[in-house]
Amino acid sequence: MYKKLAELYEECSSTPKRLEKIKIVSKFLKYLSSTDKDVLYLLLGNIYPEYDERRIGISHQLAIKAISKATGTETKKIIHEWKMIGDLGKVAEKFTLHKKQSTLQSHILTTEKVLENLRKLPELEGIGTVNKKLSLITELLTSASPLEALYLIRTLIGDLRIGIQESTIRESLASAFFEKSKETSEKIQKAIDKSNDLVTVFDIAKKGKIKELEKVSLEVGKPIKAMLAQKVTTFKDGFKEVGKPCAVEYKYDGFRLIIHKQGEKVILFTRSLENVTKQFPEVVEYILKYIQGESFILDSEAVGFDRKTKKYTDFQAISQRIRRKYNIEELQKKLPVEVNIFDILYYNGKSQLDEPFEKRTELIKKIIKNHPYKIIHAKQIITGDEKRVKEFYKKALKDNQEGVMMKNLQSPYRPGRRVGNMIKLKPEERDLDLVITGAEYGAGKRHGWLSSFILSCKEGKSYLEVGKVGTGIKEKSEQGISFEELTKKIKPFIIKEKGKKVEVKPKIIVSVTYQEIQKSPNYNSGWALRFPRFTALRPDKPLSEITTLKEIEEDFKHQKRNYQYG
Numbered sequence: 001m002y003k004k005l006a007e008l009y010e011e012c013s014s015t016p017k018r019l020e021k022i023k024i025v026s027k028f029l030k031y032l033s034s035t036d037k038d039v040l041y042l043l044l045g046n047i048y049p050e051y052d053e054r055r056i057g058i059s060h061q062l063a064i065k066a067i068s069k070a071t072g073t074e075t076k077k078i079i080h081e082w083k084m085i086g087d088l089g090k091v092a093e094k095f096t097l098h099k100k101q102s103t104l105q106s107h108i109l110t111t112e113k114v115l116e117n118l119r120k121l122p123e124l125e126g127i128g129t130v131n132k133k134l135s136l137i138t139e140l141l142t143s144a145s146p147l148e149a150l151y152l153i154r155t156l157i158g159d160l161r162i163g164i165q166e167s168t169i170r171e172s173l174a175s176a177f178f179e180k181s182k183e184t185s186e187k188i189q190k191a192i193d194k195s196n197d198l199v200t201v202f203d204i205a206k207k208g209k210i211k212e213l214e215k216v217s218l219e220v221g222k223p224i225k226a227m228l229a230q231k232v233t234t235f236k237d238g239f240k241e242v243g244k245p246c247a248v249e250y251k252y253d254g255f256r257l258i259i260h261k262q263g264e265k266v267i268l269f270t271r272s273l274e275n276v277t278k279q280f281p282e283v284v285e286y287i288l289k290y291i292q293g294e295s296f297i298l299d300s301e302a303v304g305f306d307r308k309t310k311k312y313t314d315f316q317a318i319s320q321r322i323r324r325k326y327n328i329e330e331l332q333k334k335l336p337v338e339v340n341i342f343d344i345l346y347y348n349g350k351s352q353l354d355e356p357f358e359k360r361t362e363l364i365k366k367i368i369k370n371h372p373y374k375i376i377h378a379k380q381i382i383t384g385d386e387k388r389v390k391e392f393y394k395k396a397l398k399d400n401q402e403g404v405m406m407k408n409l410q411s412p413y414r415p416g417r418r419v420g421n422m423i424k425l426k427p428e429e430r431d432l433d434l435v436i437t438g439a440e441y442g443a444g445k446r447h448g449w450l451s452s453f454i455l456s457c458k459e460g461k462s463y464l465e466v467g468k469v470g471t472g473i474k475e476k477s478e479q480g481i482s483f484e485e486l487t488k489k490i491k492p493f494i495i496k497e498k499g500k501k502v503e504v505k506p507k508i509i510v511s512v513t514y515q516e517i518q519k520s521p522n523y524n525s526g527w528a529l530r531f532p533r534f535t536a537l538r539p540d541k542p543l544s545e546i547t548t549l550k551e552i553e554e555d556f557k558h559q560k561r562n563y564q565y566g
């Protein structure tokens with residue numbers, strides 16, 4: 001019954017303590033039957049395992065319409081209330097309560113029905129999709145109690161707010177079915193990493209046999225999360241993290257491709273587990289032609305290059321290849337890619353995850369026939385000498401790449417983890433000084449405060465938007481500049497308010513770092529900063545000295561992109 005799940009959500013959200021949450025979830029897991037196991041997806045706000053591309057993806061707007069329809073409340077009223085409370089779930093709860101009191105209707109909502117309707121949402125396509133989605137959601141909301149409506153809405157908009165992560169479920173599985181220990185947790189985690197599916201792990205864990213969990217294996221064709229790197233700023237620190245000697249590789253400026261092969265079938269996934277096989281037919285061909293083995297999973301970075309000059313291009317130049325669904329052949333000719341293989345996770349029926357990196361590298365070298373500008377083993381040296389790393393780093397930058405990766409030779413591959421045995425080193429990011437020209441009120445714990453700020457640069461006497469920042473601003477003022485402080489500073493300069501958005505007189509100047517500048521139709525400057533991060537208020541700067549449009553364009557030309565697709 002969905003009621004039970006809603007109560008579980010509520011119990012979890014009422015305690016900030018991790019251990020309490022684990023206790024609550026583990027009790028729930030003990031009584032969860034195998035037939036209801038898909039409820040576990042809902043616990044994390046999903047409807048399928050993480051590797052599955054299908055997501056609920058409902059906009060706030062549609063959720064508002066559904067609440068309106070199900071409770072007979074005007075949308076205007078809902079939006080007003082949302083602005084006041086800052087949580088659409090709570091708004092749904094409130095209006096459902098009003099309705100229930102007046103109609104005394106009651107229905108029973110089952111988790112099967114919830115899953116059934118939610119799973120229909122991503123399948124809908126074409127004309128009338130919005131209305132079909134609306135009726136699927138309204139059907140659920142009409143049968144929901146106020147508490148159920150709260151969590152249904154939060155699930156739909158992807159903001160469950162109960163503080164349950166994959167790690168909470170891992171610990172809950174450990175405490176529900178095993179003697180708790182660090183080793184048990186690690187074994188469960190490994191099974192989760194390999195299967196990428198909590199329900200599979202739950203099914204095995206329920207039997208209480210830890211040995212069974214060890215049998216969970218990688219599956220060719222099922223996407224696996226990529227291992228991520230930590231960052232250092234000096235070669236010395238790099239060696240401190242990964243030891244001497246270590247492997248040093250180019251940090252290619254392209255996008256990550258995880259390659260699966262079984263027999264004649266090749267599947268390519270991005271870092272966000274998106275299947276992009278169709279977009280890269282030549283890569284499929286390279287894999288089949290130049291890499292030996294019946295089955296394997298490889299980790300790699302694809303980079304673009306200029307066919308004539310053979311110079312490597314930046315990520316921006318080839319990014320359109322990832323999304324393009326038509327004229328693939330033409331784009332393939334125009335924007336060729338070279339695949340740089342840097343890791344191997346599985347080979348001929350055997351997981352390589354626990355093999356030391358050194359061994360995995362040997363295996364790559366053995367099975368790959370290097371074909372520059374098609375497919376190669378990533379450029380690598382093995383050294384303990386800082387000078388050599390520095391030379392290699394300079395060469396990488398000269399080759400238009402981002403920097404270097406330093407890797408511990410003994411380390412295993414840890415899917416989905418940001419690990420200290422793989423380090424990235426790249427040039428420092430540059431600061432821009434921009435002025436705030438707009439903002440938006442936040443939700444949840446940030447309600448009542450402006451929490452997202454529109455940044456603009458200067459072009460003659462006008463100001464042109466280049467992006468939005470929310471990152472880098474603190475929740476509490478003891479930690480730095482807080483949302484509350486910034487809101488107070490901005491309020492006197494608000495010119496116009498529309499819904500949650502405000503227009504602001506250009507007065508407040510801030511410094512931000514960013515990862516990349518992109519061309520963008522979304523802002524009137526024609527540019528967008530990717531991942532801008534607030535670093536400081538700049539009351540010392542006059543408006544006349546903020547970053548100009550021309551400087552942004554210059555930065556774009558010279559940037560060493562740090563952004564990776566996905």
Ligand code: ATP
Binds near residue numbers: 249250255564
């Ligand atoms: P960044 O923006 O610095 O790439 P990130 O969070 O996107 O950070 P990280 O995991 O921190 O990604 O950095 C590693 C990324 O670098 C990988 O995701 C991969 O796409 C890319 N990369 C390029 N060359 C290599 C290499 N030789 N080994 C591992 N990763 C590489």
